[in-house]
Amino acid sequence: MTDHNSDPDKIVPPWSAEQVAGLNGYQRSGVFHPYTCGDASCRADLVATRDGWRCPHCSYRQTWAHAFSVDGWKEIENIQVGPAQEESR
Numbered sequence: 691m692t693d694h695n696s697d698p699d700k701i702v703p704p705w706s707a708e709q710v711a712g713l714n715g716y717q718r719s720g721v722f723h724p725y726t727c728g729d730a731s732c733r734a735d736l737v738a739t740r741d742g743w744r745c746p747h748c749s750y751r752q753t754w755a756h757a758f759s760v761d762g763w764k765e766i767e768n769i770q771v772g773p774a775q776e777e778s779r
């Protein structure tokens with residue numbers, strides 16, 4: 691069954707601190723292609739926040755992620771991820 695309107699594999703903000711940490715860990719893991727800016731002239735790696743993805747270089751935002759990107763990826767490669775580095779500015 692495929693229902694694109696209510697995809698259970700996608701998560702939307704607001705995200706918990708744990709989800710944000712998991713998503714940013716995924717971005718840094720290098721195991722899979724990271725989420726990137728949707729602006730063709732930018733393409734920077736997105737940064738997860740409580741309100742969704744934010745591009746560090748432009749105003750692009752994205753408000754969904756694959757649930758797999760929070761912690762599912764850790765199990766596949768059994769990666770040890772250090773303490774979460776939340777943006778503290």
Ligand SMILES: [Zn+2]
Pocket residue numbers: 727728729732733734745746747748749750
């Ligand atoms: Zn951008």
